[in-house]
Amino acid sequence: MIDYLIDSHCHIQSIGLDDDPTGLLWSSKGSLSQPAVIKASLQKGVKIMIVVGCTLKDSSLAIQLANDYSCVLPAIGIHPHEAINFLSLDQFKQFEDLIDDSVIAIGECGLDYFYNYSDLSLQKKLLIWQLQLAKKYKLPLIFHVRQAFSDFWSIIKDFLPLKAVIHSFTDDKKNLFQAIDNDFMVGINGIATFMKSSQEIEMLKAIPLDHLILETDSPYLTPVPYRGTINIPKNVFYITEYLSNLRQENFDLIRHQTSFNAIKLFNLKGV
Ligand SMILES: [Zn+2]
Numbered sequence: 444m445i446d447y448l449i450d451s452h453c454h455i456q457s458i459g460l461d462d463d464p465t466g467l468l469w470s471s472k473g474s475l476s477q478p479a480v481i482k483a484s485l486q487k488g489v490k491i492m493i494v495v496g497c498t499l500k501d502s503s504l505a506i507q508l509a510n511d512y513s514c515v516l517p518a519i520g521i522h523p524h525e526a527i528n529f530l531s532l533d534q535f536k537q538f539e540d541l542i543d544d545s546v547i548a549i550g551e552c553g554l555d556y557f558y559n560y561s562d563l564s565l566q567k568k569l570l571i572w573q574l575q576l577a578k579k580y581k582l583p584l585i586f587h588v589r590q591a592f593s594d595f596w597s598i599i600k601d602f603l604p605l606k607a608v609i610h611s612f613t614d615d616k617k618n619l620f621q622a623i624d625n626d627f628m629v630g631i632n633g634i635a636t637f638m639k640s641s642q643e644i645e646m647l648k649a650i651p652l653d654h655l656i657l658e659t660d661s662p663y664l665t666p667v668p669y670r671g672t673i674n675i676p677k678n679v680f681y682i683t684e685y686l687s688n689l690r691q692e693n694f695d696l697i698r699h700q701t702s703f704n705a706i707k708l709f710n711l712k713g714v
Pocket residue numbers: 452454495551660
């Protein structure tokens with residue numbers, strides 16, 4: 444049995460920066476430091492933290508943090524919100540140049556039609572380019588998809604089979620089963636702890652345990668009962684506890700299987 448948790452999606456690489464590249468919340472929380480956040484998470488049994496890039500700079504920060512901590516592993520990506528800021532050939536080249544042996548995945552990438560910060564055609568172009576990179580470098584993908592599943596499925600069908608997770612999954616059972624049919628993992632975070640409708644609860648219960656991975660998406664989406672505080676990777680513990688009660692599955696079993704799934708998806712060696 445695997446006796447530790449994995450936070451498969453967090454953004455702790457920008458803690459403490461004045462010019463936080465993604466406009467995250469860390470900068471407003473001056474008391475947090477990377478060593479303290481990582482230490483607290485390790486103490487709560489979260490042995491591996493996957494830091495996920497949203498911009499060019501954010502992705503390079505992810506790689507830097509992973510250089511400093513063996514428990515931190517980097518994924519690099521350009522978020523769909525950023526498509527409007529990521530247009531030059533030079534940026535594409537700089538991004539590809541970041542890929543080295545330490546990088547475990549491409550992401551987060553995808554489509555976001557909820558906020559629509561970037562033009563749809565730019566979002567699609569950026570996703571397709573990152574799909575091509577993932578294929579070229581044989582890396583799994585971390586997808587962000589919000590209110591855009593119909594376009595998303597039609598784009599990715601040309602790239603299947605793929606190793607991937609749909610992170611922060613909150614959609615319906617139809618899209619859940621489509622993800623499972625593609626053998627994708629489903630990433631669940633603190634949102635689960637405040638899902639209330641019967642449809643949402645049924646969806647959470649319907650995720651097959653062998654396709655479930657856990658994440659915090661820190662600093663966002665703090666789980667109950669810590670709403671109102673900033674989210675850090677240690678809180679993956681409380682998400683596990685919540686799912687254990689909701690799904691009537693043993694905590695140790697969820698911890699084992701979700702860590703096993705993440706190790707398999709991201710091809711983690713020696714953990
Ligand atoms: Zn994220």
